[in-house]
Amino acid sequence: MGTVDCVVVGAGPAGLAASAALAEEGVDHVVLERDRVGESWRAHRWDSFRLNTPGSMNQLLGPLPDDEYTGRDDVVRHLDTVAGRCPVRAGVDVTGLAPHDGELVLTTSDGPVRTRSVVVATGSENVPRLPPAAQALPRRTTQLTGASYRSPGALPAGAVLVVGSGQTGAQVVEDLVSDGRRVLLSASPVGRLPTPYRGRPMIEWLREAGFFDQRPEDLPDPAMTRMPNPLLPPGGDHDLDLRRLAVDGVELVGRVTGAADGRLHVDRSVGDCVAFAEAFAERARSMADRAIERLGLDSPPDAPDEPFDYPVRDVDELDLRAEGVTTVVWCTGMGGSHRWLPDELLDGGVPRHTSGASPLAGLWFMGLRWMVRRCSSNLVGMPGDAAATAAAVRAHLG
Known part of the structure; x- marks a missing residue:
């Protein structure tokens, strides 16, 4: 050459x-x-x-x-x-x-x-990242990553556990739910972007606010650069809210911490994950409000989110066979x-x-x-x- x-x-x-x-x-x-x-x-x-x-x-x-x-x-x-x-x-x-x-x-x-x-x-x-627990599951369990998942129809019959509620995991969950699958979701701390907001998709306000032009030195904590991107679904017509997914039938469990004998160990962190998502959502609203004020726009106020009850599987382990889980989709990050x-x-x-x-x-x-x-x-x-x-x-x- x-x-x-x-x-x-x-x-x-x-x-x-x-x-x-x-x-x-x-x-x-x-x-x-x-x-x-x-x-x-x-x-x-x-x-x-x-x-x-x-x-x-x-x-x-x-x-x-x-x-x-x-x-x-x-x-x-x-x-x-x-x-x-x-x-x-x-x-x-x-x-x-x-x-x-x-x-x-x-x-x-x-x-x-x-x-x-x-x-x-x-x-x-x-390059998908897999936790050690993935190596400990029995061969009868179909294991995919967010990079190898294609569609609900390509999976064996049975319930599906999605591990990780970042952008990929949340969208895969919506894809599975739309097909009528029973879905369990192992939650993780990820920011939520409430959308639409004040009459427009939140992403449009954030672009006006300079959200996407933030530099690492603009952040209060450099560690924030290692956090997953906040949840923003295609279309801008709804947001990816763990609580609403649970109300719609998705079974929320905590983060996977290990595996043995066909069982996945999970913690009880769903509440912390929801609190993290809502704290981020409030910061996003504040950024949007400041952009609207700076631009002098007459935008309708938004109704504040009211706390509501949502179901959680309060368990510290999942027996995959007893749960009827035949597939685990690992959405645990990429490198x-x-x-x-x-x-x-x-x-x-x-x-x-x-x-x-x-x-x-x-x-x-x-x-x-x-x-x-x-x-x-x-x-x-x-x-x-x-x-x-x-x-x-x-x-x-x-």
């Missing part, structure tokens, strides 16, 4: 955004993708998946209706269109990187590639795979960087959570981050 000024590794949304920005800067580059364009979107999204941000926030995919919440197959189609304008080479696996004589040398399945700069856009949330990078560039497997810039000269990252802003790992934030990265690459190349 020879030498090129810049190599982008990964042809998902972040890599394609980087490629478009590098082209704007006039940087000669190539995009290397080990599988197909947008492979995670093809292989790791369930059938009914839709984006939880409207078209007005997803212009990376091309012109979209402002209120469209795009489905999985259409996302893939749009990514293919974007990739058609980029120098993508699919089927090339990058397995190593090393500095050499002022350049960077990539080890690839197509031979070594010398380059003056690299943008790593391989994703930070495409990235950066093991092909030198150890000194990683901190516990996570890339070391400052606003996307690696300590190694000529190396940048794209698409990492909270890389620059809250939205850095979302479609809405990638174009802006890509423009800044491309400008830095151009400056580095001189």
Whole structure:
């Protein structure tokens, strides 16, 4: 492949955004993708998946209706269109990187590639994390992750336990409930975004309030960057409230803490999880109210949420066979795979960087959570981050 000024590794949304920005800067580059364009979107999204941000926030995919919440197959189609304008080479696996004589040398399945700069856009949330309890369940139990779940019809008959009530877990639960499945949900502490709010989807108010442009230094506690994203369902017409899911028949249990003999041990933390979600919801309302006041909008007041009773399975273990649970869907978080990078560039497997810039000269990252802003790992934030990265690459190349 020879030498090129810049190599982008990964042809998902972040890599394609980087490629478009590098082209704007006039940087000669190539995009290397080990599988197909947008492979995670093809292989790791369930059938009914839709984006939880409207078209007005997803212009990376091309012109979209402002209120469209795009489905999985259409996302893939749009990514293919974007990739058609980029120098993508699919089927090339990058397995190593090393500095050499002022350049960077990539080890690839197509031979070594010398380059003056690299943008790593391989994703930070495409490798499922599984707790040790998953290894202790009997073989008769079907186990999936949020990345391998496809549809209720693909599961064996019986009840389903979803572990984790973040964005993926909550949407999988709604998918299962719509099919009439009996569902148990192991809750986790995740913020809730009440929507609609004061006449509009909450996401629109939060965008006006600068929520998605928050930087890590804007947060009262840096640890908040490690929390799951707050719950925001597609459509903006309802919110994902653990209490209402319970009222609708979802059986809430606490967090899974272990497993033995076909039983899952759970704690009694559902109340704490609900309290965490409601505290976040109140902060979101306050942000929206301030945005409405700043903009001088005449927006109708919103009726405050009144506390209400909701059923909880107050147990400390679940006997899966006795419960009729035949499938467990683990929605317990995702990580990235950066093991092909030198150890000194990683901190516990996570890339070391400052606003996307690696300590190694000529190396940048794209698409990492909270890389620059809250939205850095979302479609809405990638174009802006890509423009800044491309400008830095151009400056580095001189």
